[in-house]
Amino acid sequence: MTRMDVKPGEIIDGFLVEEQVHVGGMAIIFRARHPDIEDKVLFKVPKIVDSDDATAIVGFEMEMMILPRLSGIHVPKVYSVGDYARRPYIAMEFIDGETLYPKLAESPLPPDEVVNIATRVATALVDLHRQKVIHHDIKPSNIVMRKTGEAALIDFGLSRHLEMPDLLEAEFALPMGTAPYISPEQVRQNRSDPRSDIFSLGVVLYHLATGERPFGLPQSRQALKTRMWRDPVPPRKIRPDIAPWLQEIILRCLEPNPAKRYQTAARLAFSLQHPESVKLTERAHRLKRDSLLVALRRWLKARALPPVEPQPYASTTSDAIIVVCVDLSEGFEYLAEALRIETQRVLSTQGDVRLACINVMKLSAVFMQDAFDSSGRNIHVQRLVELKDWARPLGIDPDKVSFHVLEAMDIAESLLEFARNSHADQILICARGRSNLRRYLGSVSAEVVARAHCTVTVVRAVAPSGTAAA
């Protein structure tokens, strides 16, 4: 027989249950301690409910399936999971930090802060989607900001692991999610699209940036469907200090059609970190909602949509971010050309690629001051011009490429940091030939290969005769 009731003071599988800290819709959370665990522990048990209301039970089962499978800083660490048939519980890390919930009361927040929060949450989603899990309930109270700065996602009771049976889909004929945040796909009961989380994050960002909910607080299933055809009031109409590029990002997240949103959280995070790379469309400049006639047309179209078929899971890495490290030094033009040929090859074999071309200007510790004077800025601009010129023969759509000139003392480190923050899928880099000098100074490409988080392609080429291979 299953026991679900838990009382403070009880010891379950070595966990001493302490005070109750939260009662949610589906579960009750206690503090707990365990002699072998130094950190504070949260002890989560399903809420005792009427046998008719199986959502809580099944949601808890899903969380028991998924949470132990996840790892990383963006989710709570799981210490132990109780046997469901005897004693269901999840003992997990107590995350020291606040949820985003109190921020709603403070909203509208300054745009900088919204971008900062958005970047951290998008980064958490990158890590979650990489692990083949869709959260399906992204909202302020399910996002905890760690004291160390990272966003952590909690409450996986509505989540879906793409390689596990979806117990919730099997059980219920109603849309599952939280009304203000639920994506149009979820309303139509498609539970296999990672882009649903991008929509929900868009709702959070809209709210934080404007102080208002983009789709209000719908109270009925019919009202939930409004978001499929009625566009929200443009954020800049409410808060004129929001930059057009930020409005572009938020409204793109909120597109009813997932194909029109950011296709991956990595792309979203990239845009948030590189506003200059955001292509401004009509969305960026919109200051009023679409006319009712346009909305009506969309409504008719939405009504005519056939029932959703379960979509086969398409890899979320199809839209790759590729960082190309371009060496523009004199005497190495043949290498830059070889790199361009390799880049062209990658572009022709992969789907929808975003290219980030970077060049690092080495700063010297001794002459640090000089780098920031007016002539230093000129050099920076000159490099940017050269970088764009290098990419010109690729003929890539300007919206799919960005150029970055970095200044750093440690070239490899700055390349690696850029690739990490951009959630790059691949790095393309050149290796110069062997020389005594390089033996002493060490090779940038070797260090990038050794320490990169993603695939690295090293391009080599033979120097034409008469070239000094330094």
Add this chain to the structure above:
Amino acid sequence: MRETGQDVGIGVGLFMRICFFSDIHANREAFDACFAHAVRQNIDRFVFLGDLVGYGADPVYIVDRVAELREDGALVVLGNHDVAAASGSSEGMNEYASAAIAWTHAALDKPSREFLGGLDLKIEEEDRLYVHSEAAAPTQWRYVGDSDSAERSLRATRQRLTFCGHIHIPQLFHMTATKPAKFFAPHAGAPIPLVGQRQWLAVLGSVGQPRDKNPSAAYGVLDTTKNEFTFLRVPYDVEEAARKIHEAGLPQILAARLFIGR
């Protein structure tokens, strides 16, 4: 035919990683590849879900190996091809299967036939049921291939977990007391926690005659400590298995289909 109760498997509870082989069908190359793969998975017990023979060219080898493993504590249940090979009667089978049964019956000696004929129709162990076809009417050799057939089997047993084979297509079903059974197409190598107050039915793919358009040999591993089941695939030397089928004079189609897994 005997039915074995919960008293089988002495020392139950010690077995933590259980390996399931179904529908080997006398394919030595596929079996050896899966066995070598399984040994690296720290297996504590082997369970054979029937159809050791039929179709393939190595019935003697397979029966000897499985009999040996049974001496060491493996559990073996009976399949329809095992019954037929033991008796030599292939009533109700198609012409290729019948030809293979006639060939297999002749190839096996008396002790091997007796071994096959004497296998248990089903075995229950702790909260698990092992059966070749399904639980509702195991002697009728019906397939589990959709939610309805899975539900029929699940309703017929009180055990929480059922493991079967027979259809040569890996599938997973789960069911609660009040709702119909639900299908899941497993991903090879991805462990699935068999959580909750629900029943689970794992249909193993075939070791020696895969028919889900993937020619790799299929088997599965249950971890009773973690309460997880993993469907696995192992590539093997299809050319050699096919060559032997030709050499034995068995129907050509039995070799050809190995290459495409159909």
